[in-house]
Amino acid sequence: xxxxxxxxxQRSRPHYPGFMYDIYxxxxxxxxxxxxxxxxxxxxxxxxxxxxxxxxSAPEVxxxxxxxVTSRIRLGHGICLLPIPFNHPVxxxxxxxxxDIMSNGRVEFGSGRSITEQELGGFQVNPEDSRAMWEEAxxxxxxxxxxxxxxxxxxxxxxxxxxxxxxPIQKPHPPMWVAATQPSTWEIAGQKGIGAxxxxxxxxxxxxxxxxxxxKAISTCEPxxxxxxxxxxxxxxxxxxxxxxxxxxxxxxxxxxxxxxxxELFTPFAKQEVKGYEYYKKMAEQAVAIGDYRLSxxxxxxxxxxxAVMVGDPEDCLKVAKIYESAGVDLILMxxxxxxxxxxxxxxxxxxxxxxxxxxxxxSSKAYQEESAAAAGAR
Numbered sequence: 001x002x003x004x005x006x007x008x009x010q011r012s013r014p015h016y017p018g019f020m021y022d023i024y025x026x027x028x029x030x031x032x033x034x035x036x037x038x039x040x041x042x043x044x045x046x047x048x049x050x051x052x053x054x055x056x057s058a059p060e061v062x063x064x065x066x067x068x069v070t071s072r073i074r075l076g077h078g079i080c081l082l083p084i085p086f087n088h089p090v091x092x093x094x095x096x097x098x099x100d101i102m103s104n105g106r107v108e109f110g111s112g113r114s115i116t117e118q119e120l121g122g123f124q125v126n127p128e129d130s131r132a133m134w135e136e137a138x139x140x141x142x143x144x145x146x147x148x149x150x151x152x153x154x155x156x157x158x159x160x161x162x163x164x165x166x167x168p169i170q171k172p173h174p175p176m177w178v179a180a181t182q183p184s185t186w187e188i189a190g191q192k193g194i195g196a197x198x199x200x201x202x203x204x205x206x207x208x209x210x211x212x213x214x215x216k217a218i219s220t221c222e223p224x225x226x227x228x229x230x231x232x233x234x235x236x237x238x239x240x241x242x243x244x245x246x247x248x249x250x251x252x253x254x255x256x257x258x259x260x261x262x263x264e265l266f267t268p269f270a271k272q273e274v275k276g277y278e279y280y281k282k283m284a285e286q287a288v289a290i291g292d293y294r295l296s297x298x299x300x301x302x303x304x305x306x307x308a309v310m311v312g313d314p315e316d317c318l319k320v321a322k323i324y325e326s327a328g329v330d331l332i333l334m335x336x337x338x339x340x341x342x343x344x345x346x347x348x349x350x351x352x353x354x355x356x357x358x359x360x361x362x363x364s365s366k367a368y369q370e371e372s373a374a375a376a377g378a379r
Contacts (some may be wrong), residue, residue: 001325002022002040003033003358004079005350006235006333009044009056012257012340020055026343028066030336030350035133037072037354041108041361042066043197043333046086049118053261060095067103075099078197078333079179083113083133083135085123092137093144093164100168107168110197111142112179114282117268128275132156138178138192142225145173151255166236168223172226177233182279190217192224193363198234200262200283208236215328231330238310238334239341240317240352248300251311255300259293310334314356321361 011023031042045107047054056062060321063075080092085144092111096212100107113130114120120127136154144150144164144303168174177195181187189196196214198207210362218230236279241247274281295303304316307323310332332352336346 001321001329001361003238003321003353003362004041004043004076004233004331006335007042007056007333007337008047008054009029009062009354010052010054010337010339011361012052012254014259019378021335023055023248025302026346028062028069029335029343030346031073032069033347033350035073038358039073039277039350039354040331041074042074043076043108045078046081046087047116047119048116049122050116052257053265055204060099060278064102066289067099067106072106074106074108075101075103076177076272077110078177078199079110079208081113081114081119082111083123083125083130083136084118084137085125086114089137089140089157090144090159090164092164093141094166095146096141096174097166097168100170100174101166105168105170107170107174108177109174110179110195111178115179115181115277116145116234116276118265127277129156131276133337136180138176138194139224142173142176146226147313150201152352163379175231176225177229180210180214181209183213184279186214190214190219191221193228193230195220195229195231198205198232199333207232207324207329211328225255232328233329233331233333234324234327234329235285235333235335236310236324237338238307238317238336238340238349238353239345239356239372240310240312241345242313242352244304244312246314247312247316248297248304248372250341250345251297251309251338252297252300254341255303255309255311256294257339259295263293290325314352318357321357326362354367 006026009023011019044059045054045056050056083085096107096109113134133156136156140152145168149163152159178189179196180189180196181197181200186196212230216220239247239251266283294379299350304311307320310317310320
């Protein structure tokens with residue numbers, strides 16, 4: 001299993017002047033540290049209008065900057081929104097190709113359709129069309145990368161024959177993924193031969209069934225790209241400190257924030273019936289029924305022991321990581337910049353995981369450390 005950072009570019013209230021500047025530049029320093037420590041990848045979302053939850057509305061711009069201050073870490077779109085009011089497929093293909101060039105072939109291309117009414121409504125996307133829009137675009141984009149020219153006559157977009165340039169330097173194209181929250185999307189990911197980015201899944205025990213669904217589907221897939229990307233990823237809040245007590249004190253408010261804010265984001269779906277979004281309606285109803293989202297420290301201990309969050313000292317975090325690995329996860333996505341966790345505590349988490357957890361599970365981390373040791377010896 002490999003280790004990655006996952007970003008919303010997030011900051012809970014209270015806010016202060018200049019906080020948006022700070023969270024972007026702090027996140028950049030965090031990724032630079034992860035690059036030095038041998039993390040596999042960094043992933044960030046595309047979100048719009050979601051105050052507090054995410055200020056990552058133009059991830060391709062941030063990734064352009066990251067491509068120039070890192071050298072090894074892969075840059076994952078987790079995800080790029082493909083319904084055409086958000087992004088025209090040609091513009092997506094062009095931006096990914098340029099980023100692949102500027103990063104020397106380090107792009108992972110994740111896509112999705114959006115799961116909040118705020119975003120869909122803001123861009124006037126009919127929720128009942130969003131999956132079909134995504135399916136049309138995700139099938140077209142690899143053809144733009146691989147073929148000298150491209151034309152399209154579909155339901156949601158049309159274009160005459162054109163040369164879509166530039167082309168990515170990864171051949172035949174970058175690995176493809178999709179955001180997979182509800183079970184049906186895990187199956188669709190498998191059917192299309194693309195990786196599944198498991199967002200919103202907090203307990204590894206829930207992953208066993210989802211990964212089984214994915215593996216069954218991918219065994220008979222018809223890939224939309226030139227190759228099958230048979231990989232799964234899962235996200236979890238991660239706070240690592242020298243002691244469990246310190247980690248819990250750092251993590252508690254951040255976890256409470258994510259629970260409260262997620263309920264707020266899905267509440268609009270609880271008030272209406274939207275085809276294709278029934279799963280999120282159920283999630284919203286369950287979240288609203290909880291009422292008080294605040295964990296006690298004892299409850300947090302239970303979640304740590306269950307592997308629902310990666311919080312604690314390095315040994316605690318290693319135990320949780322092993323639960324994900326045993327569930328069949330290929331890539332663990334660590335949410336580290338959560339709520340109002342201070343920058344220095346995020347750096348502490350990245351450092352402790354990189355030095356004390358990753359080397360025990362990650363093949364790339366072991367190779368990186370061996371290379372670093374050899375280089376140090378040569379000097």
